[in-house]
Amino acid sequence: MSDAPRNGPGSEPTPAEATDLETRRRALGTGLTDAQKRHAPPAASERPNGAFGIAMRLAVELVAGVVVGGAIGWGLDRWIGTEPFLFLLFLGLGMAAGITNVFRSARRMNEGASGKPDSERAASGEPSHDKI
Amino acid sequence: MAAESGEGGIVLDPMHQFQIQRILPLEIGGVDVSFTNASLFMVLAVVFVSLFTMASMGRRALVPGRMQSMAELSYEFVANMVRENAGTEGMKYFPFIFSLFMFILFANMLGMIPYAFTVTSHIIVTFALALAVFIGVTVIGFMKHGLGYFRLIVPHGAPVVLLPLLVVIELISYLTRPISLSVRLFANMLAGHTMLKVFGGFVVMMGVFGGWLPLVAMVAFTGLEFLVAFLQAYVFAILACIYLNDALHLH
Numbered sequence: 400m401s402d403a404p405r406n407g408p409g410s411e412p413t414p415a416e417a418t419d420l421e422t423r424r425r426a427l428g429t430g431l432t433d434a435q436k437r438h439a440p441p442a443a444s445e446r447p448n449g450a451f452g453i454a455m456r457l458a459v460e461l462v463a464g465v466v467v468g469g470a471i472g473w474g475l476d477r478w479i480g481t482e483p484f485l486f487l488l489f490l491g492l493g494m495a496a497g498i499t500n501v502f503r504s505a506r507r508m509n510e511g512a513s514g515k516p517d518s519e520r521a522a523s524g525e526p527s528h529d530k531i
Numbered sequence: 532m533a534a535e536s537g538e539g540g541i542v543l544d545p546m547h548q549f550q551i552q553r554i555l556p557l558e559i560g561g562v563d564v565s566f567t568n569a570s571l572f573m574v575l576a577v578v579f580v581s582l583f584t585m586a587s588m589g590r591r592a593l594v595p596g597r598m599q600s601m602a603e604l605s606y607e608f609v610a611n612m613v614r615e616n617a618g619t620e621g622m623k624y625f626p627f628i629f630s631l632f633m634f635i636l637f638a639n640m641l642g643m644i645p646y647a648f649t650v651t652s653h654i655i656v657t658f659a660l661a662l663a664v665f666i667g668v669t670v671i672g673f674m675k676h677g678l679g680y681f682r683l684i685v686p687h688g689a690p691v692v693l694l695p696l697l698v699v700i701e702l703i704s705y706l707t708r709p710i711s712l713s714v715r716l717f718a719n720m721l722a723g724h725t726m727l728k729v730f731g732g733f734v735v736m737m738g739v740f741g742g743w744l745p746l747v748a749m750v751a752f753t754g755l756e757f758l759v760a761f762l763q764a765y766v767f768a769i770l771a772c773i774y775l776n777d778a779l780h781l782h
Binding site for chain 2: 452455456459460462463464466467468471489492493495496497499500
């Protein structure tokens, strides 16, 4: 309101000025809601997960890698008939994949804990990968 | 409840709550498609989500009432999650993520009602959900990038000699997604509900004199379980968003 153009005390705004005022008001309105959105706490995304949650998540990642690798090797073995070599090979590869996954999720968690706040990222429009 | 104090002692069976019971036996073409308690609670979850969103948004007031606020809150919560994790492009898939989140949330929360059945404590349910996400994301990736989607499993900057090894590892890592996604949700719900039942058994076993301590723990655990119920729905949805982001924006 205070930044509206004033011609002097008591003077009525001309129609052109009125539309100008309207556009300004609208711009201010959108600016205000954007600012409010940025300042609102990012709902639940910075929730503490707890040590148990983190441990669980990483353990699951590790085990899933081994399970999938073992399953692929077992299936290939049965298909080609090379028991038990491919199973052993893919079990090892699965462990490697599991450890890769653990590293990745741990890094995401770290970035989530120390990275810039979500609101900034949301404002710049770039997607983030750093949670969970 | 599994813990029952009979005349001859206490029967404690914390896993009893996860048993599937046929409500309406049905068989089509030799396949058992009975309507079970699991089906019932899945239907209930869908019904409650629909009621929640439709009833609360039925009277679209400019100044929202309590229910409308909750519906708008959940909408904006999921919308922000999709936008932040999968970019504006990901908003195309907002309806799916929203349904996914609300279904899991309501299934988890319904499971917190005593005597209710927790659908998400069954791996087949969570695995089906995770598989839907996995297949959907893979299809989106191939539709958007064609065969270039395979670049996702080729790490850049790696020596050529190691590439075959790394590609296999990355492929396995990609294939673990549905498993880690489903096991996480399932294991959390299973562990939580089993723990609640076990501690409930302690309260009964220790009686009026010693039962107060586990009862206090029970109250705390129940609160924790409500948090876990929400958090796991959130984690599932956000991981779906992250996978979607991988498919949309190939790095």
